[in-house]
Amino acid sequence: MSTSSVIGISSTRWGKVLQNPSAGALLLVGVLVISMSIAFPTFPSAINAGNVANQMVFVLLLALGMTVVLITGGIDLSVGSIMGLSAGVGAYSINSGAPLILGLLAAVGAGAVLGLANGLMITRLGLPDFIATLAMLGIARGLLFLWTNGVPFIGYMLPEYYVISGLERPFGFITVPIIIAAVAVLAIIFVLRKTSFGRHAYGVGSNPHAALLSGVPVDRVKITAYVISGLMAGLTGMLMAGRTTTVAPTMGLGYEIAAIAAAIIGGAALTGGRGHALGAVLGALVLSITANAINIAGVSSTWQQVVTGSVLLLAVVFDRASALLRERSTRSAGRLAVT
Amino acid sequence: MIRSKASDQQPSRRNLLSSAGLGLGALAGASLLSACSTVTPTGGAAAPAGGAGSAGTNNPAYDSAIKSLVNGRTVQLGWTPPILSEMFNQMEKAAFGRMAELEQTYGINWKWERSAPTGNFDAVEQQVSIVRGWTARKFDAVLVCTGANFATMQDVYRQASSSGTRVFQFNQPVELYDEEKINTVSNIGYDNRWQSGYLAGTFIAKTLGGKGKIIQIMGPSGSDWSKARQIGFEKALRENPGLEVVGSADGGYLRDKGLNAAQDLLTRNRDINAIYGENEDMALGASQAVDAAGLKQWDGQQGVVIIGADGLLSGMESIAAGKLTATVDVGSVDQGRSFIDAVFRSVVLGETVAKTIEVPTRVVTKDNVAAAKAYIEGAMRPAKSY
Numbered sequence: 001m002s003t004s005s006v007i008g009i010s011s012t013r014w015g016k017v018l019q020n021p022s023a024g025a026l027l028l029v030g031v032l033v034i035s036m037s038i039a040f041p042t043f044p045s046a047i048n049a050g051n052v053a054n055q056m057v058f059v060l061l062l063a064l065g066m067t068v069v070l071i072t073g074g075i076d077l078s079v080g081s082i083m084g085l086s087a088g089v090g091a092y093s094i095n096s097g098a099p100l101i102l103g104l105l106a107a108v109g110a111g112a113v114l115g116l117a118n119g120l121m122i123t124r125l126g127l128p129d130f131i132a133t134l135a136m137l138g139i140a141r142g143l144l145f146l147w148t149n150g151v152p153f154i155g156y157m158l159p160e161y162y163v164i165s166g167l168e169r170p171f172g173f174i175t176v177p178i179i180i181a182a183v184a185v186l187a188i189i190f191v192l193r194k195t196s197f198g199r200h201a202y203g204v205g206s207n208p209h210a211a212l213l214s215g216v217p218v219d220r221v222k223i224t225a226y227v228i229s230g231l232m233a234g235l236t237g238m239l240m241a242g243r244t245t246t247v248a249p250t251m252g253l254g255y256e257i258a259a260i261a262a263a264i265i266g267g268a269a270l271t272g273g274r275g276h277a278l279g280a281v282l283g284a285l286v287l288s289i290t291a292n293a294i295n296i297a298g299v300s301s302t303w304q305q306v307v308t309g310s311v312l313l314l315a316v317v318f319d320r321a322s323a324l325l326r327e328r329s330t331r332s333a334g335r336l337a338v339t
Numbered sequence: 340m341i342r343s344k345a346s347d348q349q350p351s352r353r354n355l356l357s358s359a360g361l362g363l364g365a366l367a368g369a370s371l372l373s374a375c376s377t378v379t380p381t382g383g384a385a386a387p388a389g390g391a392g393s394a395g396t397n398n399p400a401y402d403s404a405i406k407s408l409v410n411g412r413t414v415q416l417g418w419t420p421p422i423l424s425e426m427f428n429q430m431e432k433a434a435f436g437r438m439a440e441l442e443q444t445y446g447i448n449w450k451w452e453r454s455a456p457t458g459n460f461d462a463v464e465q466q467v468s469i470v471r472g473w474t475a476r477k478f479d480a481v482l483v484c485t486g487a488n489f490a491t492m493q494d495v496y497r498q499a500s501s502s503g504t505r506v507f508q509f510n511q512p513v514e515l516y517d518e519e520k521i522n523t524v525s526n527i528g529y530d531n532r533w534q535s536g537y538l539a540g541t542f543i544a545k546t547l548g549g550k551g552k553i554i555q556i557m558g559p560s561g562s563d564w565s566k567a568r569q570i571g572f573e574k575a576l577r578e579n580p581g582l583e584v585v586g587s588a589d590g591g592y593l594r595d596k597g598l599n600a601a602q603d604l605l606t607r608n609r610d611i612n613a614i615y616g617e618n619e620d621m622a623l624g625a626s627q628a629v630d631a632a633g634l635k636q637w638d639g640q641q642g643v644v645i646i647g648a649d650g651l652l653s654g655m656e657s658i659a660a661g662k663l664t665a666t667v668d669v670g671s672v673d674q675g676r677s678f679i680d681a682v683f684r685s686v687v688l689g690e691t692v693a694k695t696i697e698v699p700t701r702v703v704t705k706d707n708v709a710a711a712k713a714y715i716e717g718a719m720r721p722a723k724s725y
Binding site for chain 2: 042055150167169240243244251298300
């Protein structure tokens, strides 16, 4: 459908840019980077860029899984807790003498299994996504507390783990977690665009009933989405365990909120059927740059939550505005076609 | 009473009161020695913390008189920390050690219930209902440490006391409130201002010769602990005008947030001399940031001084390994032993204990880490668990 003949803001070049669901987030990143660079000369440094990239990996991985779940019309409140429990499994395995690689796989695997449990609760028991994953949030966190008695796991840091978690940087700014995150982004792009799961996921999210009637295996799609989200949480926990060198039972507390915020900023919708992997990257970038800017600018900690909340609000308002623009241009294009 | 250097610097009125309170009576022998044994080795009849010792006083007549007063009584306790953590695990083990000693000497039976919120989203409400539940079940005494609003808790405590459950707080920053308005029998802890924040500030000043740039990783805004520690830290800054805070950020008492905050602050100020992490986890996160930035940590002559506060075994190990310059040990073991003593003497013996009981705290560095670590390790092996 061409919009070139439509008169008005939606036909200008700017209009087209604004119609992109990620325009708001992109604009925010731009404004933040430019204003911070003017005010603080150290902000645009290579060191700081490396810091931001390394800090955003964790939220990014969770946001990727969250985006997949949101696309299918679900929500995963348990990713922070799964991240903590998976990290505990990994640390415990290594401490009990498992080779490093097995310990790391155990962490990621634990995440996938917990994600599978989410998916089964939702599809087999018919629990609402919100309730099932809220229960998992409590169960996984509680298990970690009971298991550890509140005492963090320590002593599992083998020399290679420092490299894997990015604490040691043999290749400069490009750390192993950044490489892992990049691979994960490419994998999710591939899964969403090139596989039948990807096509079905959008269908299930937009209209589960219609999807079911047209023969889409809705339950399998939902379960797969939660397994992907759990797997991402396990991967995040594995990397975070290395970065912090201890697994405290509070690990990952509140990360589900950051993951949801990043996915939404990146253009995913709570109503399902929308979202993409690059959006999650953008969302994670917005959150990480905001946190970084707050720290560098020395904004008082009382204001931090206000600033982060406002950024989220701004991004979503932009998203709504661009959706309205899209709608208007589609409508006017339709009208032209009729007349 | 022998005090650690730490409390010598700021002996508060309440600290003196508290030692006088526990100092009366022969029983105090054991508790006083336990409170000081990081400084002076225990001797005589007092049992080393955590061993299968007894609380005996070398006064058989007194011991048997107390034993007949106790008369095999069973005391039901409820203990609720704000979260399960290494800190509170140390405290609980120390409490078990003291309970076992009292049980062995005086024949008292303890029933212990622990309940902690898991910290997800309704921690405060959970603790309120935990205490209400224990009150309804007619517990003899409950011990509380909470992040809940002051007024809310006073109401809960008032109801508990009026239905016969005695309330004690531990590790609670009561120094921020009017003592008369606190509806508890006693508050066993330390003064976050002068026994923690102030100590960290003066340690930095002393180590750096009174001059240097500091970055600060703070606790969550609005937290009473954070508020109180900051008062003390600021006093130290006022007394040492050569110290300058060049950046501060919120680390939420979490290691990963502390690490990120320190990393961000270091990009702007690479020429800093010290980092003050308001708790140990954030200080350890900052230590990783310092390493990652290629800066040198304090080696006794130069480098970045990093100090935290808590006194965890994992922190002690980091100090021994040169990954943390110092920490303020806020006396987890002594708090655990002291609150059991306070319960025993007020609930069981009917004595009056001080409203505020402060245990000694100390700055732990590489020089004295062996003693501080051994003290906690001893307490981690109580003769009996409850």
